[in-house]
Amino acid sequence: MLQLNHVAKLFNPATPDEKIALFDIQLHLKPGDFVTVIGSNGAGKSTLMNIISGVMKPDTGNVRIDNEDITHLPEHRRSRWIGRVFQDPMAGTAPYMSIEENLAMAYARGKNRGFSLGVKSSKRTLFRDKISSLGIGLEDRLHAKVGMLSGGERQALSLLMATFTNPQILLLDEHTAALDPSRAELITRLTESIVREMNLTTLMVTHNMEQAIRLGNRLIMMDGGRIILDIDEEKKKDLTVEQLLGEFEQISGHKLADDRVVLG
Numbered sequence: 001m002l003q004l005n006h007v008a009k010l011f012n013p014a015t016p017d018e019k020i021a022l023f024d025i026q027l028h029l030k031p032g033d034f035v036t037v038i039g040s041n042g043a044g045k046s047t048l049m050n051i052i053s054g055v056m057k058p059d060t061g062n063v064r065i066d067n068e069d070i071t072h073l074p075e076h077r078r079s080r081w082i083g084r085v086f087q088d089p090m091a092g093t094a095p096y097m098s099i100e101e102n103l104a105m106a107y108a109r110g111k112n113r114g115f116s117l118g119v120k121s122s123k124r125t126l127f128r129d130k131i132s133s134l135g136i137g138l139e140d141r142l143h144a145k146v147g148m149l150s151g152g153e154r155q156a157l158s159l160l161m162a163t164f165t166n167p168q169i170l171l172l173d174e175h176t177a178a179l180d181p182s183r184a185e186l187i188t189r190l191t192e193s194i195v196r197e198m199n200l201t202t203l204m205v206t207h208n209m210e211q212a213i214r215l216g217n218r219l220i221m222m223d224g225g226r227i228i229l230d231i232d233e234e235k236k237k238d239l240t241v242e243q244l245l246g247e248f249e250q251i252s253g254h255k256l257a258d259d260r261v262v263l264g
């Protein structure tokens with residue numbers, strides 16, 4: 001479904017600041033795969049997400065969706081297939097616009113028609129239904145400015161907006177990391193139900209080891225621009241955080257150097 005073939009990315013080539021961000025990455029996801037991604041600082045996780053979403057192009061290799069080569073397709077043209085939620089609750093939404101206007105913007109994304117801030121009543125009903133499905137009462141605040149919402153509410157809205165136009169792929173970039181534990185748990189639950197209901201092929205970067213084991217059907221571990229371990233559902237279900245960190249150390253030859261790591 002999603003394929004990365006021999007993808008490599010080097011920053012600042014042939015300078016003292018040269019950094020290998022990705023080294024010959026081979027990653028194939030089946031439809032409906034939910035893959036958690038862990039790794040050390042600077043392992044290449046964000047670069048991987050940026051290359052899939054089209055924020056940057058690889059130096060070599062290609063990215064394919066359903067066998068179509070999208071390597072050179074700009075980010076905005078991929079948005080009909082790919083939704084993304086970032087760590088920063090401010091990143092996915094427009095703070096000075098209302099919830100309803102933000103939803104109208106997400107609705108227009110991926111469509112060729114222009115976007116209008118005016119919301120017709122048929123759309124309003126659709127938006128209200130969608131936002132009710134989050135179960136956190138935002139449907140009664142459709143005219144509230146998004147900047148007034150809490151971080152958790154904004155992430156819930158970002159999640160809804162990222163999946164509004166039925167993308168096939170969902171990229172989650174540490175999307176619960178900036179939230180307090182109870183809000184993070186709420187967003188995790190919403191994520192699981194949206195991914196399941198929409199059968200989204202999902203890649204989720206996380207620093208929470210327990211979450212990386214518990215969620216999804218596959219776990220990949222990155223270090224120094226490489227995927228050093230790829231764990232399937234069968235193996236993942238009995239894995240402990242200790243074993244996971246042990247595996248990392250054994251393969252990479254060093255401890256997981258992640259300054260934001262949460263064990264569980």
Ligand SMILES: Nc1ncnc2c1ncn2[C@@H]1O[C@H](COP(=O)(O)OP(=O)(O)OP(=O)(O)O)[C@@H](O)[C@H]1O
Pocket residue numbers: 011012019020021039040041042043044045046047048
């Ligand atoms: N725009 C850039 N210019 C130069 N170097 C970069 C750039 N983006 C990333 N890098 C370097 O590429 C490597 C991979 O970075 P990346 O941000 O993908 O890692 P990461 O796994 O997301 O790290 P972290 O968990 O610390 O956020 C790092 O060495 C980083 O310093």
